[in-house]
Amino acid sequence: MATAPYNYSYIFKYIIIGDMGVGKSCLLHQFTEKKFMADCPHTIGVEFGTRIIEVSGQKIKLQIWDTAGQERFRAVTRSYYRGAAGALMVYDITRRSTYNHLSSWLTDARNLTNPNTVIILIGNKADLEAQRDVTYEEAKQFAEENGLLFLEASAKTGENVEDAFLEAAKKIYQNIQDGSLDLNAAESGVQHKPSAPQGGRLTSEPQPQREGSASDLCSTAPFPTFHLCLLEAALLAASLSSVHLLGFN
Numbered sequence: 001m002a003t004a005p006y007n008y009s010y011i012f013k014y015i016i017i018g019d020m021g022v023g024k025s026c027l028l029h030q031f032t033e034k035k036f037m038a039d040c041p042h043t044i045g046v047e048f049g050t051r052i053i054e055v056s057g058q059k060i061k062l063q064i065w066d067t068a069g070q071e072r073f074r075a076v077t078r079s080y081y082r083g084a085a086g087a088l089m090v091y092d093i094t095r096r097s098t099y100n101h102l103s104s105w106l107t108d109a110r111n112l113t114n115p116n117t118v119i120i121l122i123g124n125k126a127d128l129e130a131q132r133d134v135t136y137e138e139a140k141q142f143a144e145e146n147g148l149l150f151l152e153a154s155a156k157t158g159e160n161v162e163d164a165f166l167e168a169a170k171k172i173y174q175n176i177q178d179g180s181l182d183l184n185a186a187e188s189g190v191q192h193k194p195s196a197p198q199g200g201r202l203t204s205e206p207q208p209q210r211e212g213s214a215s216d217l218c219s220t221a222p223f224p225t226f227h228l229c230l231l232e233a234a235l236l237a238a239s240l241s242s243v244h245l246l247g248f249n
């Protein structure tokens with residue numbers, strides 16, 4: 001039976017990490033829903049969102065895992081780093097402690113992802129200039145010293161939120177193009193979804209999935225555990241919004 005091609009060519013897995021309350025979930029929400037959540041509850045475990053973007057004419061589906069910043073969830077959230085193509089490492093420009101903890105987040109990111117994982121440092125809450133506690137220059141220097149992309153952003157105003165996700169995607173795509181990211185390598189965090197030729201048949205590919213469908217999730221997340229996939233399936237089947245809460249206690 002002939003099937004329609006995928007409406008995207010690649011899937012990139014992202015994680016968002018950083019201290020509690022720096023605005024990780026708000027950044028994800030702003031990116032996927034274009035809205036600011038003023039009263040966002042702390043994330044319990046991980047949340048998930050997707051959006052299709054375009055880089056160099058290629059449609060890319062970002063599969064984004066937003067982790068809880070609270071220390072008590074660290075063991076759970078660490079298991080989500082594996083197979084990430086991109087990592088957004090977020091601090092709050094108004095709280096120096098969140099900046100001081102970056103080296104610990106970076107150590108985890110380096111140890112638990114692969115050497116090709118693109119890490120972008122995001123100084124969030126750039127709208128709160130009067131309360132600034134970390135200068136742009138020092139964060140830029142930290143990023144340069146550690147080979148990270150860097151942007152200041154505001155999940156509230158939306159400033160640089162698109163760019164945060166897009167810049168990382170551009171770099172990942174560039175790594176694919178120049179051959180430095182091997183798509184066949186285990187845990188590259190990237191999945192290629194070749195489109196069917198005109199009028200052709202997709203014989204070796206799985207059936208195309210509805211955007212954000214449960215089986216897509218389970219087959220593409222490099223390692224969600226079985227119980228997570230079941231939970232995701234239940235949530236997605238219930239047609240919840242594009243951000244899903246995966247509860248852990």
Ligand SMILES: Nc1nc2c(ncn2[C@@H]2O[C@H](COP(=O)(O)OP(=O)(O)OP(=O)(O)O)[C@@H](O)[C@H]2O)c(=O)[nH]1
Binds near residue numbers: 018040069
């Ligand atoms: N002014 C301002 N407030 C923000 C911004 N981003 C997030 N906030 C607020 O900061 C608080 C924490 O945001 P969250 O997105 O829940 O933070 P988080 O990093 O996901 O926190 P955990 O889930 O606990 O790790 C919320 O009250 C948000 O409304 C921003 O860009 N500007």
Ligand SMILES: [Mg+2]
Binds near residue numbers: 025042066067
């Ligand atoms: Mg959160």
